[in-house]
Amino acid sequence: MEELDLLRIAMAFLCGGFLTLSGSLTQIVTNNSLGSPSTLGFDALAALSVICSQFIIVVTGEAFALEHVSLGLFLIAFLGLFLVSKIFSRGPHIRVFSLDIKVLILIGLGFNLFVGAIFSIVQFLFMALNFDFPTGLWFGNFKYFDEHTIYVLLFALLILVVYLTKDARQLRLLSLGEKFALGLGIPVAKVQRRALFVSLGLTGVVISFFGVFSFLGLIVPHMLRSLNFFRSNMKRELFIGPIVGGLALAVMDYLCFQFDFRGAEFPAGMVSSVVGAFLLIVLLVKSQAKNFAKD
């Protein structure tokens, strides 16, 4: 058996951890265990950055690295959204005591459809004009990586540790429901905004460098909460959950590396999509059965 590069394992582990935490944060903010970064359009925003980057590289003819341009564009979008959110959060609002999650979900779903349409159009044009297109975007993989990417991931990890140390208690109380948390004096809107931007940032970093790994952010937190150890204390999900998610993605990537198909390696993102979709159906059926038994 060939040996897998340790750096590749480390990056898969960190990305798995980031996506798991990203999922936990969106589920806490939306108070919905089926919430995920993709529902809110985070995956789509990062994917749009990749598509636009490829467009810029092709049009300018410059030999820029796709992931660097993509991350740069994503950070510009991130900062823009951050400034907009700061402007809209000013002033007294009797109804907007927290973010209107239903509106955010609708915007996210709409944005997903929009990016899907853009993707199809750009893909068609690129193929017609014989340009390279980042077809690997929708199925993330760790096959091609720049070793310096690890520094970006470690920097993101440092920000994450600082953020969680600061906000874990408030997130745990927010998981009881936003109105209840507000009644305890938790600054719900601020905590939600920070959580969403951290989730967005983590998703963007992973997708810019490695592509999309569907369902990880949705399924792993949901499955963790089915275990008493994680369910009884949200802080365990926030701190230990990403380690579990990281191991899951690292193992998935290792298996993809070892078991190729006629020399072609399966992208780990493809495996996470198939496995994740299957597990989601199982979870939904189990949950429906539980509700049926209650009635």
Added chain:
Amino acid sequence: MHVLVKNAFKVNDLLVNIDLMVEKGSLNFLVGENGVGKTSLFTYLKIHRELLQGSKVVFVDQEKLRPLADLSVKEVLALILEEVPGSKNLKECPFCERLQIKSLMDKKVSSLSGGENQKLKIALALLMPFDILFMDEPLQSLDEQSQKKVISILEDLSKDKIVLIIEHDTAKYNRSIGRKNVMKRTTGSVEVTHGRT
């Protein structure tokens, strides 16, 4: 007597003039017609605690408690004890005994009835440190016996703490001689004035 909020401000082109007063030793109320904005004011004060003049206020609203994780009552109580500084455990809360929360300990919050959920929310509030307890229709979803229990608890609590209740029917509160703040809406403005029950 204690002025809880005395302020005038504009919200979405609506002039809000509040002169909300409360006192210890009796129950205080905020009353007004349906749709006048009592719950909206309640929510507004939750967000803008700077208007409460440094008072430590715990709010109990109408909505059901819905934790993200499928927690039991015991786990929620443990969470509050661990994460809310100064909170008590159930054994240290004599009022919680009267709510009979112990019988619900192993039940999942998601499986509680409306009345049980309401009792749990009240019990959680009583475990936390506060100077003022502000409740939005606390008797909602409760059966007659539970309503009498909650009223009795609030009347006993009001001897040492300030209790302010949004309520439509204040007649249920037997010995409630306290402040009755009235909220009225006119074109372009909302006013809260204080009076007696």
